[in-house]
Amino acid sequence: MTDQRSQAEIVRQSLKRRYRKERRFRAYGIMAIAIALGALLILFTDIIGKGYTGFVKTTITMDVQLDGEMMYLDDPTDERQIKMADFVEPLVQALIKEIPGATEDDRNQVRELINPYASVTLRDALKANPDWLGTTQTMTFLTHTDVDVYVKHAGDDAYSIKLNDQQKTWVDELLERDVIETSFNDVFFSGGDSRDPSKAGILGAIVGSLLTMFVTLILSFPIGVAAAIYLEEFAPQNKFTDFIEVNINNLAAVPSIIFGLLGLAVFINLFGMPRSVPVVGGLVLTLMTLPTIIISSRAAIKSVPPSIREAAEGIGASKMQVVLHHVLPLAMPGMLTGSIIGMAQALGETAPLLLIGMVAFIVDVPDGFFDSATVLPVQVFLWAGSPELAFIERASAAIMVLLAFLISMNALAIWMRKRLERRW
Amino acid sequence: MQPANLLLLTLVLAIVAYWLGYARSRSLAMPLGGIRHLKSLPFYYGARAALWSGIPALIVLGLWAAFQGKVIQMIVIGGLPEGIIPATDGEASLLLSKISNVASGALPPGFVEAPIAEAAERLQALRTQSRFLMSGLVISVAVLAGFLGWLRIRPRLNARSQVESILKWVFFACAALAILTTVGIIFSVAFETFRFFGKVPFTEFIFGSHWSPQTALRADQVASQGAFGMIPLFTGTLLISAIAMVVAVPVGLLSAIYLSEYAGRKVRGVVKPLLEMLAGIPTVVYGFFAALTVAPFISDLAASMGIEASSQSALAAGAVMGIMIIPFVSSLSDDVINAVPQAMRDGSLALGATQSETMKKVIFPAALPGIMGGILLAVSRAIGETMIVVMAAGLAANLTANPLETVTTVTVQIVTLLTGDQEFDSAKTLAAFALGAMLFLATLLLNVIALKIVRKYREQYD
Numbered sequence: 001m002t003d004q005r006s007q008a009e010i011v012r013q014s015l016k017r018r019y020r021k022e023r024r025f026r027a028y029g030i031m032a033i034a035i036a037l038g039a040l041l042i043l044f045t046d047i048i049g050k051g052y053t054g055f056v057k058t059t060i061t062m063d064v065q066l067d068g069e070m071m072y073l074d075d076p077t078d079e080r081q082i083k084m085a086d087f088v089e090p091l092v093q094a095l096i097k098e099i100p101g102a103t104e105d106d107r108n109q110v111r112e113l114i115n116p117y118a119s120v121t122l123r124d125a126l127k128a129n130p131d132w133l134g135t136t137q138t139m140t141f142l143t144h145t146d147v148d149v150y151v152k153h154a155g156d157d158a159y160s161i162k163l164n165d166q167q168k169t170w171v172d173e174l175l176e177r178d179v180i181e182t183s184f185n186d187v188f189f190s191g192g193d194s195r196d197p198s199k200a201g202i203l204g205a206i207v208g209s210l211l212t213m214f215v216t217l218i219l220s221f222p223i224g225v226a227a228a229i230y231l232e233e234f235a236p237q238n239k240f241t242d243f244i245e246v247n248i249n250n251l252a253a254v255p256s257i258i259f260g261l262l263g264l265a266v267f268i269n270l271f272g273m274p275r276s277v278p279v280v281g282g283l284v285l286t287l288m289t290l291p292t293i294i295i296s297s298r299a300a301i302k303s304v305p306p307s308i309r310e311a312a313e314g315i316g317a318s319k320m321q322v323v324l325h326h327v328l329p330l331a332m333p334g335m336l337t338g339s340i341i342g343m344a345q346a347l348g349e350t351a352p353l354l355l356i357g358m359v360a361f362i363v364d365v366p367d368g369f370f371d372s373a374t375v376l377p378v379q380v381f382l383w384a385g386s387p388e389l390a391f392i393e394r395a396s397a398a399i400m401v402l403l404a405f406l407i408s409m410n411a412l413a414i415w416m417r418k419r420l421e422r423r424w
Numbered sequence: 425m426q427p428a429n430l431l432l433l434t435l436v437l438a439i440v441a442y443w444l445g446y447a448r449s450r451s452l453a454m455p456l457g458g459i460r461h462l463k464s465l466p467f468y469y470g471a472r473a474a475l476w477s478g479i480p481a482l483i484v485l486g487l488w489a490a491f492q493g494k495v496i497q498m499i500v501i502g503g504l505p506e507g508i509i510p511a512t513d514g515e516a517s518l519l520l521s522k523i524s525n526v527a528s529g530a531l532p533p534g535f536v537e538a539p540i541a542e543a544a545e546r547l548q549a550l551r552t553q554s555r556f557l558m559s560g561l562v563i564s565v566a567v568l569a570g571f572l573g574w575l576r577i578r579p580r581l582n583a584r585s586q587v588e589s590i591l592k593w594v595f596f597a598c599a600a601l602a603i604l605t606t607v608g609i610i611f612s613v614a615f616e617t618f619r620f621f622g623k624v625p626f627t628e629f630i631f632g633s634h635w636s637p638q639t640a641l642r643a644d645q646v647a648s649q650g651a652f653g654m655i656p657l658f659t660g661t662l663l664i665s666a667i668a669m670v671v672a673v674p675v676g677l678l679s680a681i682y683l684s685e686y687a688g689r690k691v692r693g694v695v696k697p698l699l700e701m702l703a704g705i706p707t708v709v710y711g712f713f714a715a716l717t718v719a720p721f722i723s724d725l726a727a728s729m730g731i732e733a734s735s736q737s738a739l740a741a742g743a744v745m746g747i748m749i750i751p752f753v754s755s756l757s758d759d760v761i762n763a764v765p766q767a768m769r770d771g772s773l774a775l776g777a778t779q780s781e782t783m784k785k786v787i788f789p790a791a792l793p794g795i796m797g798g799i800l801l802a803v804s805r806a807i808g809e810t811m812i813v814v815m816a817a818g819l820a821a822n823l824t825a826n827p828l829e830t831v832t833t834v835t836v837q838i839v840t841l842l843t844g845d846q847e848f849d850s851a852k853t854l855a856a857f858a859l860g861a862m863l864f865l866a867t868l869l870l871n872v873i874a875l876k877i878v879r880k881y882r883e884q885y886d
Contacts, residue, residue: 025780029682230595247602253871255808265612272493320588348706351810377708
C-alpha cells in the first residue's frame with residue numbers, strides 16, 4: 001500500500017514539471033507560426049515600402065513657346081523637317097522662364113531636370129497639331145529620373161541624389177509653386193520597358209503574360225481534363241497505366257528549370273521555333289502545369305459518387321455518355337478550381353522562361369503570339385538586377401501588380417470552391 | 425496563311441462538316457420514316473464528320489508547323505554556294521541568323537555579301553511557299569477527309585460507337601503526353617550531355633573541384649582554359665539547401681503540430697490559408713526579397729559584429745528559400761499527422777500522458793516515416809529552386825562550408841550558361857545540359873524514394 005501511495009506521490013510531484021514542458025511545447029508551436037507569419041508580414045511590408053512610390057510619377061507643367069525659328073521648323077507636316085527639328089530648346093527655354101534667377105548660362109543644369117523623352121512627347125504633340133506652331137501651349141512633361149528620385153526620396157539615405165545644390169533649390173521652388181507635381185503614375189501602366197526608369201512601364205510585360213497564359217490555358221486545360229478522364233474512367237489496370245501515373249507524379253515534382261531545358265532543346269533547337277515568343281513560353285508552361293491540372297482533375301472526378309454513374313448506366317447510357325453527360329459537368333467546378341491554381345503557378349513562373357530567351361529587353365508592347373515578348377515575373381527579375389534604385393522601385397511596384405493578379409486568381413478559386421463545388 | 429488563322433479555319437471547317445453530316449443523316453432518315461430509323465442520333469453523325477475532317481487536318485498542320493522552320497533552314501544552307509558553306513553548327517547558326525535578319529528587313533541587303541542576300545531572298549520565298557503549301561494541304565485534307573466521312577454516312581452506320589472510340593483514343597493520347605514529356609526531357613538532356621562528355625571527360629566533371637566555364641575564345645589564349653568540375657556547385661547547392669532545411673523543417677513541423685493538435689477551428693481557419701499564401705508567392709519575389717533586403721541586412725549585421733560576410737551570402741539565399749518551403753513541409757506533415765489513427769491518440773491520453781507527451785512519444789514516431797518522405801520532397805524542391813539563388817547567390821564557385829561566403833549552385837550555373845551570349849556547341853553550353861541531367865537525376869531519385877515512403881506509410885494505416 002505504501003508503495004502505491006508513493007508512486008502517486010511521484011506522479012503528482014512530476015506533474016508540475018510535465019505541465020511546464022507541455023506549456024513550453026505549445027509555446028514552440030506558437031513561435032513557429034509566429035516566425036512563418038512574421039516572415040510573410042515582413043515580406044509584404046518590405047515590398048510595399050519599397051514600391052508604393054513606383055505608382056507615383058513626377059511631372060512638370062510649363063508654357064512652351066513653339067517658336068519655329070528656335071526649332072528650325074517651319075512646316076510640322078513635313079516628315080523630314082520634323083526629324084531634324086530641335087525640340088529640346090523650347091523645353092529648356094520654357095523651364096528657364098519658370099525658374100526665377102535662372103539665366104541662359106544655367107541652360108545645361110536646367111536641361112538636366114527635364115526627362116530625355118520629353119522632346120519626343122513634344123514632337124508627337126506638334127505632329128498631331130501642326131497649327132500649334134508659333135503659339136504658346138501649356139503642357140505637362142515627365143521630369144528627369146534624378147528629379148523624380150529627389151522629390152520622392154529626399155530624406156532617404158539609401159537613395160543617392162544626383163542633383164547639385166543649385167538644382168535642388170530650383171526643384172524645391174518649383175515644387176512649392178506646383179510647377180513640379182506628383183500624380184498617379186499612368187506611364188507605368190501604359191508603356192513597355194525603357195532604359196529610363198521614369199518612362200518604364202509594365203504594359204508590355206502584362207500583355208506578354210496574358211498571351212503566354214492564354215496559350216497555356218487553351219492547351220493545358222483540355223489536355224489535362226482529357227488525361228484525367230482517361231486515367232479515372234477508361235484506363236485498364238495494367239503496367240502501362242501505372243507507368244503513366246508514375247510519370248505524372250514525378251513530372252509534378254521535376255524542377256521547373258528542367259522544363260526550360262526541354263523547351264530549349266525541343267521547341268527551339270529541334271523545331272526551329274523563334275526565341276522569346278509567347279507561343280514557346282506557353283508550350284513550356286503547359287508541360288509544366290499539366291501534372292498539377294491532371295492531379296486536381298482526377299480528384300474532382302473521383303469525388304463524383306458512383307451512384308450517379310450507376311443511375312446513368314441503368315437507363316442505358318454508354319460509358320462515354322455517362323462520363324461526358326453526367327460525371328464531367330459535376331466534376332467541372334473542381335477541375336476549374338484546380339486549373340486556376342495551376343495557372344496562378346504558371347503566371348508566377350520565371351526560371352524556364354529565362355532559358356527560352358524571354359529575358360530580352362523589349363520596348364514594344366507585343367501584338368501577337370509570335371512577337372518577342374517578356375512576362376511580368378521576368379520583368380521584375382530584369383529590373384531587380386539593375387543597379388539603379390529607381391528601377392528597384394518599379395520592380396517592387398511590378399511585384400505588387402503581379403501579387404494582385406495572383407491573389408485575385410486564388411480568391412476566385414476559393415470562391416468557386418465554396419460556391420460551386422458540391423459535397424456529396 | 426498564318427498557323428493561328430489556319431487553325432481557326434480548320435475548326436470552322438470541322439463545324440461545317442458537323443452540320444453537313446447532321447443534315448445528311450436526317451435527310452437519309454426522312455424517307456425511312458424519321459430519325460428513329462438511324463442507328464445513332466444525328467448529333468453523332470455530325471460529330472463523326474467533324475472528327476473525320478478535323479483530326480487529320482490538325483495532325484498535318486501540327487507536323488508542318490513544327491518542322492517547317494528546320495527544313496527551310498536546311499534547304500537554305502544546302503543551297504549556299506561553295507566557299508561559304510559553314511563548317512560547324514556554330515557557324516551555321518550565325519550565318520542563319522544573319523540571313524534571317526536580312527530577310528526580315530532588320531539588316532539592309534547592301535550590308536552583306538551577295539550570296540547571303542540571295543539566300544535571304546530564297547529564305548523569304550521558301551517561307552511564302554511553305555505557308556502557301558501548308559494552307560493548301562491542310563484545307564484540302566480537311567475538305568477531302570470531311571467529304572469522305574460525309575459520303576460514308578448510312579442509316580445503319582453506328583456513328584456513336586465510332587465517335588466514342590475515337591474520343592477514347594484522343595483521351596489516351598492526352599494521358600500519354602506525360603510519358604512523352606518525360607521521354608522528351610530525358611532525350612533532350614541526355615543527347616547534349618553525351619556530347620558534353622565527348623569534350624570533357626566524365627571523371628573530370630564528377631570529381632573535379634574547380635569550376636570556371638570560361639572557355640578560350642581563340643585557340644592561342646592560355647589564360648582561360650575552362651574547368652568543369654561540378655563538386656563546388658554540388659556543395660554550394662547542398663549548403664544552401666541545408667540552410668533552407670534548417671529554417672523550414674522545425675518551423676514547418678512545429679506549426680503543423682500546433683495547428684493539428686492544439687489550435688481551435690477558428691485559428692486554424694485563419695492561419696492555414698495565410699501559411700499557404702507563402703507557397704503561392706512567386707519565387708522571383710522571394711529572390712527580390714533575398715537579394716535586396718535579407719542579404720544586405722545579414723552582411724550589415726555581420727559587419728557590426730566584426731565578422732566579414734559576403735553581400736551574396738549563402739545564408740541569405742538559404743534562409744529565404746527556407747521561408748518559401750515552410751508551407752510545403754507544414755502541409756505535408758499536417759497530412760501525415762492527421763493520418764495517424766485517433767485510437768493511438770486516445771490510448772495515450774487515457775494513460776494520463778499530456779498532449780505534448782502524446783505528440784512526442786506516440787504520434788511523432790508513428791508519423792516519422794511520412795514526415796521523412798515529406799522532408800525529402802522538400803529537399804528535392806530546394807535543390808531545384810532557381811530564381812532565389814539566381815538573384816541572391818553568387819556566381820563564384822567556392823568550395824566552402826561557411827554560410828557567410830558566396831557559393832553558387834547548379835541551377836544558377838544552368839541559367840548563366842544558357843542566357844546571354846551563347847556560343848553554339850561549345851563545352852560551355854553543353855555543360856548546362858550536363859548539369860541539368862545531374863539535377864534531373866538527383867530530384868528524380870529523391871522524389872521516387874519520397875513517394876514510395878509516403879505511399880507505404882499511408883497503406884500502413886489505411
